[in-house]
Amino acid sequence: MSFDVKKFQKELAQQKVYDTWQYVNSLREMLTYMNMSCELLDKVYAQRAVKLKEKEQEIMRKVVETGKASVYESDLHCTDLEIAGLTIDDGLFLQKTTMEFFHYARMCSDILFQIINAALLGDSSFQVDDRGIIKNVNDSIDGNPNFSTLKSLLDANKNDDTFKYIQAFDNYIKHIKTVLVTVKSSFMLGNNNEFIIQEFINSGITYPAQDAITIVEKANKYINETVEAILTEVQNQLPNCVDNSQRIHNISFKFVAKQLEKGIQGDYMSFFIDVENDISELPTEIKVLPLIIKPNDDIYSFDFKFKKIFIRKKGTDEDGIIGCAEIKNGFDTNEFYRIFTVRACNITEYYSYISTFTQEYPKISVNFAAMEGSTIIYQD
Structure with a gap:
């Protein structure tokens, strides 16, 4: 796939839809498994023919040399695979890998x-575990003129015969649990070699028998090309994300610690969002993921697990605090961008926060590379 994944990652960060990146990685992993399965099917089936031919020639040589030869059951296992010390029937391996490929x-x-949902719907996206997410995403982009090309690509995929076959095979195997794949090879007599996916019926539609290698190679090519086309259009439409207005990447920090004989001892760590004048510049709820794109395009972020972020006027320090953002749903959620509720507060609340910081957070985990800020280390 020629799609520039690194460029896509950067643009997801720039458009504040970086939660999409986890699904991009999942897609890359599935594509790797799919491509690997396709290649294994090609190689193992080709090797099967070679091994059988070699065994036939070996037996025929014995006939020529001795005038007789016997065929034993062990001869029929000449195509077995040796993997990590295990002997595996290559026919079973081909059946198993075919099912895995289509899944x-x-x-x-x-x-x-999932990628479209996160990247283009943003704060209006559907829950990741929504069982109707495919239909809901389709419906959401259908009425948006910016996404007309993407919708056409999705519709074309849905109506494509190769995709219909992929979908039907996976559904059939998943729900009916019938082994459809047949592997047969002639040995010594005849020339009847077949690796076939048998005819099956799914949702009232009959799918005829297919040569397994032919349909797998066709499906593999189709999925790779379709994925690239759809990802490219998603990338084109990132600036048209429905809503990312609540999202904040720019978090600054202040870390104060005491110098000890061996190392340092933290006193507190506070976090800030800067505004020009007052907290009304922020939504009443914000979604926070500390993130920085470095000049070399490396991206640094981390899961923010602190209960408060203080809001201050730009260009000030603690003395400019005019509000805070407080965690809304706790940390035992699947939120990639943590949701905070914005409200007014004053310096007194900040002093209370730093005075109890070590009790509240005996251990902290942060990625300093994902934020800008200052570190103050003092000696008694």
Whole structure:
């Protein structure tokens, strides 16, 4: 795939939809599994033919040399695979890998909707565990003229015969649990070699028998090309994200610690969001993910697990505090961008925060590379 994934990652960060990146990584993983399965099927089936031919030639040589030869059951296992000390029937391996291939191919298509949901719907996205997410995402982009090309690509995929076959095979295997894949090879007599996905019926539609290698290679090519086309259009539409107005990446910090004989001992760490004049410049709820894109395009972020972020006037320090943002749903959630409620507060609340910081947070975990700020180390 020629798609520039690194560039896409940077643009997701720039557009404040970086939660999409986890789904992009899942997609890349599924594509790797799918492509690997396709290659294994090609190689193992080709090797099967070679091994059988070699065994036939070996037996025929014995006939020529001795005038007779016997075929034993062990001869029929000449195609077995040796993997990590295990002997595996290559026919079973081909059946198993074929089923896995179509599942991975189907997963690649499904994950695209998670990517579209997160990247283009932003704060209006559907929950990741929404069972109707494919239909809901389709419906949401359908009425948006910015996404007309993307909708056309999705509709074309839905109506494509190769995708229909992928979807039907995966559904059939998942719900009916019938082994559809047949592997047969002639040995010594005849030339009947087949690796076939048998005919099956899913949702009232009959799917005829197919040569397994042919349909797998076709499906593999189709999914790779479709994924690239859809990702490219998602990338084109990132500036048209429906809503990312609540999201904040720019968090600054102040870390104060005491110099000890060996190392340092933290006193407190506070976090800030800067505004020009007052807290009305922020929504009543904000979604926070500390994130910085470095000049070399490396991206640093981390899961922010602190209960308060203080809001101050730009260009000031603690003396400019005019409000705070407080965690809304706690930390035992799947939120990638943590939700905070914005309210007014004064310096007294800040002093209370720093005076109890070590009791509230006996251990802290931060990525300093994901924020700008200052570190003050003092000696008694």
